[in-house]
Amino acid sequence: MAHSSLIGRAVAARSQAFLLVLLAIAVLVPVMNLAVPAGSFFHIPSYGVSLFGKYVCYALLALSIDLIWGYCGILSLGHGAFFALGGYAMGMHLMREIGPRGVYGDPILPDFMVFLNWKELPWFWHGFDFFPFALLMIVAVPGVLAFVFGWFAFRSRVTGVYLSIITQALTFALMLAFFRNEMGFGGNNGLTDFKDILGFDLQHDTTRCGLFVASILALGLGYSICRFVVRSKAGKVLVAIRDAESRTRFLGYRVEGYKLFVFVLSAMLAGVAGALYTPQVGIINPSEFSPANSIEVVVWVAVGGRGTLIGAVLGAIIVNGAKTLFTGWFPEIWLFALGALFVGVTLFMPKGVMGLLRGDGGGGAKIKLLLEKLGAARTGRMLR
Amino acid sequence: MASALRLMLFAGLWLGLTFGGAHSGFAQTNPQLTPLLEKLDTRNFKQKADAVAAIAAIDDPMVVPLLKTLGAGDLYRRKSDGTYFRAIRKGSAFALHDLVSGDEVETLSKSAVERIIVNNSMRGQIDALLGSLTLRSADPKQRLSAAQSLLKERDPSGLNALEAAIEAEEQDHIRDVMIAARSAIVLYDTSAAQADRLEAVAALKARGGRSMMSLLSGAAGDQDPEVADAATAAAAAIDKELQFWALGQNVLYGLSLGSVLLLAAIGLAITFGVMGVINMAHGELVMLGAYTTFVVQDAIRSSAPHLFDYSLLIAAPLAFAIVGLVGIAIERGVVRFLYGRPLETLLATWGISLLLQQTVRSIFGPTNKEVGNPSWMTGGFELGYLTITYNRMWILVFALAVFAGLLLLLKKTAIGLQMRAVTQNRAMASDMGVRSGMVDAMTFGLGAGVAGLAGVALSQIDNVSPNLGQGYIVDSFMVVVFGGAGNLWGALAGAFTLGIANKFLEPFSGAVLAKVLVLVFIILFIQKRPRGLFPLKGRAVES
Structure with missing residues (x-):
C-alpha cells in the first residue's frame, strides 16, 4: 500500500513537473521571440515559433492516440482524419474571415468557389463566419464521426488489427472524398491564403506567439484531461479492457461504452490539435488525411513510450525535431532513419524513451530477452 | 460534297492499287481491251460512252485506273504507238505515267500526245461505273471499303450497282455491309415503297450496333408515320441490346x-x-x-x-x-x-x-x-x-x-x-x-x-x-x-x-x-x- 502511494506520488510529481515545463515554454518562447533582439543568441525567429507550434499540435495529436492505444488497446490508423477535420473546420472559419480580400474580391464566397463558378455558399459552410460556432465544430465534427464510427465498430466487436485496418480505410475514403472539387472544400489545394484570426494578422509575430501559447495551453489542458481520465476508476477499466477485453466484459463492465467514450474524447483532442495546426502552418489540404500520416503518429507514440502520456508528447517532439533536422541536412536519409526507428523501437524499445528514462524494459533488457529466445530456439533444435 | 469524297476515296483506292504491286505492264494488255481502247479515241461522245461502258465490263486491273484518269481528264494517248497514259503537264511538255504502276515513262512534247476529252454526262457515267467496279473489285478489302463508304454516304445513285454487287458477293461479312448500305439508302429514300423501307428498317435492326442505331434514330422523324415508328422501335431495341x-x-x-x-x-x-x-x-x-x-x-x-x-x-x-x-x-x-x-x-x-x-x-x-x-x-x-x-x-x-x-x-x-x-x-x-x-x-x-x-x-x-x-x-x-x-x-x-x-x-x-x-x-x-x-x-x- 505504502509502495503504491509512493508510485502515485512520483507520478503526480512527474506530471506537475511536466505541466511546469509547459508553462515555462509558454512564457519563454514568446519572450525569446518578441523581447530578445534579433541578433542575440537567445532569439527565436518567427518561423521557429510556428515550427515549435506545429510540434506542439503534433504532440497533442500523439497524446490523443496514446490515450486510446496506450490505455485501451485501440490502435487507430486513421486519427489523422480527426486531426484534418478539426483543421478543416478551423480553415473554413479562416476562409470566411478573408471576406472580400480574396483574389476575386467576392464578399462571401472563398476564392476557390468563385474559381469553380459556384454561385452561393454550400449549406455546410454557413455559420463558420461565427468563431464560437467554428470552435464548436472543431470538436463536434470529429466527435460525431468518432461516435458513429465507434458505435458501429465497438458494438459489433471489431477489434485489434481489423479495427486498425478499417480506421485506415476511413481516413483513406475521406482523403479521396476531400480531393474532389465537388465536395466544396477546395479539392486538391485545400484551404489556404488565410489572412487573420479574430482580427489579428496571421503573419504578425504577436499572433504567432499567441497561437503558440494557445497550443501549449491546449496541450496542457489535453494532458490534464487525459491524466484525469486514466487515473480515474474508468481509467482502470480501460486498462483492463486493453489487457483482457473478454474478461472485463464477463466481469460485467460495458466495454463498448468505455471504448466509445475514450475514442470520442480522443477524436475531439485530435480535432483541437488540427484546428491549432491550420493557422500556424497556413494551409490544410487532403494529404493530411493520408493513411501514412496517421501511421506516422503511432510511431511517435511508440518512440516516446505508449501508455505514458508524457511519452507521447516527447515522442512527437523528438521524431519531428529529428525529421526537421534530417530533411534539412540529408533528405535521402530521413526515410531510412524513420523506417529504422519503426523497426528498432518495436524490437528493442517496447516501452520507448520513457522506458529508457525509467530504466525498466529498456534496450538492454530487451536484447537480453531476444538472446535468450534465440538460445532457447537453438537448444530446442539440438534436442530434436 | 458527296462526289468529291467519293473521288478522294477512289484516288486512294487507285493509289493503293498502283503501289500495291498489282502490276500488269502495258505490253500485256488484255486482248479484249485493245479494240475497245481504240474506240475511245473518237470525237463522238456517244461512241465513247459505249466504249467506256464496255471497258467497265471487263475484268482487268487496268480498267479502274483508266476510267479514273479518264474521268479526271488526264488521259492522253501517245500518237506514236496509240498507248494510253496519265499525263501531267510539265511546262510546255507532258510527263507520261504508266496507268497501272504510276511510274513516269517519258516526257513528250504537246504535239506527240493527244488528250481524250470527256463531257459532263460521261463524267457522271464514269463515276457510277467506278462505284460499281470497286464494289465488284477482285480485292475484298476494296469491296468492303466501297460498301462502307456507301453505307456512310447513302448516295441513291449507287443503288443499282449495289444490287448487282450484292448478287455477286461471295463473302458473307462484305455482303452484310452491302445489304446494310442498301437498306440505309432505301430507308432514307422517301420515294421508295413503304414496304421496302420497312424491310430496310428490319434489316438494319438485325445488323445492330451503335452506327445502325444512329441511322435508325435519324429516320425517326420520317414523314411516313409507319416508317418513323418502326425506326424508333428498332433504334430502341438496338439501344437495349447495346446496354446489355x-x-x-x-x-x-x-x-x-x-x-x-x-x-x-x-x-x-x-x-x-x-x-x-x-x-x-x-x-x-x-x-x-x-x-x-x-x-x-x-x-x-x-x-x-x-x-x-x-x-x-x-x-x-x-x-x-x-x-x-x-x-x-x-x-x-x-x-x-x-x-x-x-x-x-x-x-x-x-x-x-x-x-x-x-x-x-x-x-x-x-x-x-x-x-x-x-x-x-x-x-x-x-x-x-x-x-x-x-x-x-x-x-x-x-x-x-x-x-x-x-x-x-x-x-x-x-x-x-x-x-x-x-x-x-x-x-x-x-x-x-x-x-x-x-x-x-x-x-x-x-x-x-x-x-x-x-x-x-x-x-x-x-x-x-x-x-x-x-x-x-x-x-x-x-x-x-x-x-x-x-x-x-x-x-x-x-x-x-x-x-x-x-x-x-x-x-x-x-x-x-x-x-x-x-x-x-x-x-x-x-x-x-x-x-x-x-x-x-x-x-x-x-x-
Whole structure:
C-alpha cells in the first residue's frame, strides 16, 4: 500500500513537473521571440515559433492516440482524419474571415468557389463566419464521426488489427472524398491564403506567439484531461479492457461504452490539435488525411513510450525535431532513419524513451530477452 | 460534297492499287481491251460512252485506273504507238505515267500526245461505273471499303450497282455491309415503297450496333408515320441490346480490376490470413517484383533483344525467388520476434516498407521506370461489342493461375499441410515434429514471393515507381478483410466482388466516389460480419 502511494506520488510529481515545463515554454518562447533582439543568441525567429507550434499540435495529436492505444488497446490508423477535420473546420472559419480580400474580391464566397463558378455558399459552410460556432465544430465534427464510427465498430466487436485496418480505410475514403472539387472544400489545394484570426494578422509575430501559447495551453489542458481520465476508476477499466477485453466484459463492465467514450474524447483532442495546426502552418489540404500520416503518429507514440502520456508528447517532439533536422541536412536519409526507428523501437524499445528514462524494459533488457529466445530456439533444435 | 469524297476515296483506292504491286505492264494488255481502247479515241461522245461502258465490263486491273484518269481528264494517248497514259503537264511538255504502276515513262512534247476529252454526262457515267467496279473489285478489302463508304454516304445513285454487287458477293461479312448500305439508302429514300423501307428498317435492326442505331434514330422523324415508328422501335431495341453489352463490358472491367486486386491481395491473404501477421510492407514487396521485371527487361534489351517477348516469363520466377528471399529475411530478422503482438508487427513492417521504398528510390531514382509490354501483351480483340485487351486478359489468367497454384500448394503438398497445421495449432504441430519456425519463414516467404509475382503483372499496367506499392496496400487489405482472413477463397470472392462493384458504381458516381462508396460499404460490412465473408471457425478465431 505504502509502495503504491509512493508510485502515485512520483507520478503526480512527474506530471506537475511536466505541466511546469509547459508553462515555462509558454512564457519563454514568446519572450525569446518578441523581447530578445534579433541578433542575440537567445532569439527565436518567427518561423521557429510556428515550427515549435506545429510540434506542439503534433504532440497533442500523439497524446490523443496514446490515450486510446496506450490505455485501451485501440490502435487507430486513421486519427489523422480527426486531426484534418478539426483543421478543416478551423480553415473554413479562416476562409470566411478573408471576406472580400480574396483574389476575386467576392464578399462571401472563398476564392476557390468563385474559381469553380459556384454561385452561393454550400449549406455546410454557413455559420463558420461565427468563431464560437467554428470552435464548436472543431470538436463536434470529429466527435460525431468518432461516435458513429465507434458505435458501429465497438458494438459489433471489431477489434485489434481489423479495427486498425478499417480506421485506415476511413481516413483513406475521406482523403479521396476531400480531393474532389465537388465536395466544396477546395479539392486538391485545400484551404489556404488565410489572412487573420479574430482580427489579428496571421503573419504578425504577436499572433504567432499567441497561437503558440494557445497550443501549449491546449496541450496542457489535453494532458490534464487525459491524466484525469486514466487515473480515474474508468481509467482502470480501460486498462483492463486493453489487457483482457473478454474478461472485463464477463466481469460485467460495458466495454463498448468505455471504448466509445475514450475514442470520442480522443477524436475531439485530435480535432483541437488540427484546428491549432491550420493557422500556424497556413494551409490544410487532403494529404493530411493520408493513411501514412496517421501511421506516422503511432510511431511517435511508440518512440516516446505508449501508455505514458508524457511519452507521447516527447515522442512527437523528438521524431519531428529529428525529421526537421534530417530533411534539412540529408533528405535521402530521413526515410531510412524513420523506417529504422519503426523497426528498432518495436524490437528493442517496447516501452520507448520513457522506458529508457525509467530504466525498466529498456534496450538492454530487451536484447537480453531476444538472446535468450534465440538460445532457447537453438537448444530446442539440438534436442530434436 | 458527296462526289468529291467519293473521288478522294477512289484516288486512294487507285493509289493503293498502283503501289500495291498489282502490276500488269502495258505490253500485256488484255486482248479484249485493245479494240475497245481504240474506240475511245473518237470525237463522238456517244461512241465513247459505249466504249467506256464496255471497258467497265471487263475484268482487268487496268480498267479502274483508266476510267479514273479518264474521268479526271488526264488521259492522253501517245500518237506514236496509240498507248494510253496519265499525263501531267510539265511546262510546255507532258510527263507520261504508266496507268497501272504510276511510274513516269517519258516526257513528250504537246504535239506527240493527244488528250481524250470527256463531257459532263460521261463524267457522271464514269463515276457510277467506278462505284460499281470497286464494289465488284477482285480485292475484298476494296469491296468492303466501297460498301462502307456507301453505307456512310447513302448516295441513291449507287443503288443499282449495289444490287448487282450484292448478287455477286461471295463473302458473307462484305455482303452484310452491302445489304446494310442498301437498306440505309432505301430507308432514307422517301420515294421508295413503304414496304421496302420497312424491310430496310428490319434489316438494319438485325445488323445492330451503335452506327445502325444512329441511322435508325435519324429516320425517326420520317414523314411516313409507319416508317418513323418502326425506326424508333428498332433504334430502341438496338439501344437495349447495346446496354446489355455495356453491362457485359462493365463486368469485364470489373473482372479485370478484380484480378489486379486478387494479385495484390493474395500474398497478403497468406501472411495476414494464414499467419495473422499484418505485413504493411506487402505493397513494397509488390513493388520489388515490378522492379525485378524492369531489371530483367533492361538486361534483355542490352544483351539479348530477341528474347524480349519472353522477358515476363523470365522475370516471374526470378521475382518470386528474389522477393520470396526478401520476405524470408524480413520474417527471420524482424517479424518472428513479434508473433502474438500484431499491432507491433504492423508498425515494424511499416518501417520496413519505408526502408524498402527509400532503398529502391536511392538505387533506381524516384522517377517512373519504363517497363515494356511484350508483343503478346499488346493490342486486343473484339468479341461481339466487347473490347478485350490482351494485357488485361493475361493478367486475369495469371491471377487465376496463381490462385490455383497456391490452393494446390496449400491443400496437396507436405509444406502446405504443415502450414495449415501450424496455423491451426502451433503447439500441437510443434509436438508432432513440425519445425514451426521454418514453416513460418516459408509461409512468409511464400506470401512475399506471390507479391513479387503480382509485381511482375502490375508492371504491365501501372507506373513502376517507388510508390507503386502504396497505391495497393489499402485496397488489398480491404480485399482480405472483406473476404475473411485465413481463406484463399475469401480473397478470390472479395477481390472480384470489390472489383465489379467498383466498376458498376463508376458510371453513376465517378471513379473517386465509387471508391469512397466501396470503402464505406466495407466499413459497414465489417460491422455485420467482423470476420469477413468466409470467417475462420473454431479455436483459431480467438487466438
